[in-house]
Amino acid sequence: MSHKSPKDFFAPLAVGAPAPLREIPARPSRAIHFFDPSNPKMAAKVPAMVGTVDVLLGNLEDAVKADNKVAAREGLVKIASETDFGPTQLWTRINSLDSPWVLDDLITLVTEIGDKLDVVMVPKVQGPEDIHYVDRLLAQLEAKGGVQRPILIHAILETARGVANVEEIASASPRMQGISLGPADLAADRKMKTTRVGGGHPGYLVRQDPVDGDIHGQRTVFQQDLWHYTIAKMVDACAAAGIYPYYGPFGDITDVVAAEDQFRNAFLLGCVGTWSLHPKQIEIANRVFSPSVEDIKHARRVVAAMGDGTGAVMLDGKMEDDASLKQCLVLVDLAEELAAIDPKLKELYDAIEVD
Numbered sequence: 486m487s488h489k490s491p492k493d494f495f496a497p498l499a500v501g502a503p504a505p506l507r508e509i510p511a512r513p514s515r516a517i518h519f520f521d522p523s524n525p526k527m528a529a530k531v532p533a534m535v536g537t538v539d540v541l542l543g544n545l546e547d548a549v550k551a552d553n554k555v556a557a558r559e560g561l562v563k564i565a566s567e568t569d570f571g572p573t574q575l576w577t578r579i580n581s582l583d584s585p586w587v588l589d590d591l592i593t594l595v596t597e598i599g600d601k602l603d604v605v606m607v608p609k610v611q612g613p614e615d616i617h618y619v620d621r622l623l624a625q626l627e628a629k630g631g632v633q634r635p636i637l638i639h640a641i642l643e644t645a646r647g648v649a650n651v652e653e654i655a656s657a658s659p660r661m662q663g664i665s666l667g668p669a670d671l672a673a674d675r676k677m678k679t680t681r682v683g684g685g686h687p688g689y690l691v692r693q694d695p696v697d698g699d700i701h702g703q704r705t706v707f708q709q710d711l712w713h714y715t716i717a718k719m720v721d722a723c724a725a726a727g728i729y730p731y732y733g734p735f736g737d738i739t740d741v742v743a744a745e746d747q748f749r750n751a752f753l754l755g756c757v758g759t760w761s762l763h764p765k766q767i768e769i770a771n772r773v774f775s776p777s778v779e780d781i782k783h784a785r786r787v788v789a790a791m792g793d794g795t796g797a798v799m800l801d802g803k804m805e806d807d808a809s810l811k812q813c814l815v816l817v818d819l820a821e822e823l824a825a826i827d828p829k830l831k832e833l834y835d836a837i838e839v840d
């Protein structure tokens with residue numbers, strides 16, 4: 486098998502295309518908010534959402550009716566052309582690579598609104614070959630459209646083969662920005678016996694041992710997380726490649742409590758954000774994927790106590806050392822990135838007093 490040399494990895498894949506980035510910028514992306522650009526009611530809400538959400542994503546794939554595919558593509562071109570997105574990123578999810586729509590999706594979007602598009606989300610990615618295909622095509626279209634900076638690629642992990650190849654997918658191109666979990670298609674592809682879009686299942690559980698041998702007596706049941714393995718594998722693949730992992734959709738829009746739990750599990754495991762399918766999920770995602778005041782207060786105390794960052798100290802009866810400091814710095818750095826774009830958070834974090 487032949488591998489690219491580092492110098493080739495960072496060369497444009499088409500004459501006239503912008504040079505690939507050497508590092509993926511850490512732009513806040515707590516919520517990737519999905520809208521259907523062919524739905525007039527949803528589309529009308531998009532301009533007013535600028536600044537309230539980190540990423541607006543014009544969805545062209547599943548959840549857009551086959552009859553509306555062209556209208557969705559054209560609707561996205563119109564919204565992108567007419568809207569000033571300010572600090573908010575604009576992403577799209579293109580149709581799958583084996584569909585009749587994807588070629589025109591890419592040709593139209595990159596040549597007409599390429600300078601406004603930050604990231605192209607590619608569904609049902611099976612392996613690095615899918616990323617290589619989009620990588621070259623994007624370069625050709627960037628050159629054709631005179632796009633000034635490279636459009637990044639985000640893969641959805643929603644097939645068993647994709648999960649098996651996740652490390653190769655994460656490092657397939659310098660355009661790779663991140664990966665999201667696609668729990669609904671992944672469940673179907675793996676033949677899991679679930680019927681939901683993300684979230685748990687009451688049947689997937691661990692039961693407390695019988696008390697006094699009474700198997701029919703009162704025994705506590707702990708529901709388990711169906712997605713733990715996949716999210717952890719995805720987080721490792723992304724961190725190793727220097728790109729960003731995300732949870733994905735939580736389809737039970739009314740159950741805001743369980744959505745928050747699922748999002749927080751992903752945040753604690755290393756994800757930087759999640760998807761929002763309905764306006765009411767944005768606030769949950771923004772809150773969960775921003776470090777809490779308590780976390781930042783503690784992290785700053787550890788930073789202050791650790792001086793030059795080496796050695797071990799006792800703080801509130803607990804040992805702190807180089808490694809716990811590094812964890813605290815993850816939170817402090819994230820808080821700084823978020824405060825730079827979110828004035829309310831800045832106020833909150835600035836008001837923290839470290840005793």
Ligand SMILES: CC(C)(COP(=O)(O)OP(=O)(O)OC[C@H]1O[C@@H](n2cnc3c(N)ncnc32)[C@H](O)[C@@H]1OP(=O)(O)O)[C@@H](O)C(=O)NCCC(=O)NCCSC(=O)C[C@](C)(O)C(=O)O
Nearest residue numbers: 519520526527530547548643667668669670734762763764
């Ligand atoms: C769930 C639905 C049907 C409920 O839609 P609704 O109209 O019944 O909800 P509502 O509460 O009545 O809506 C209130 C208002 O908000 C608007 N609205 C509602 N949603 C949005 C939105 N997203 N963005 C902007 N505006 C929105 C809606 O149009 C309405 O406007 P109105 O007050 O003027 O009448 C609707 O929210 C929706 O279609 N959301 C997007 C769904 C979507 O994108 N699904 C695909 C991603 S998940 C996926 O693909 C899986 C995956 C990864 O591939 C895999 O796991 O395999």
Ligand SMILES: [Mg+2]
Nearest residue numbers: 547643667670
């Ligand atoms: Mg899907």
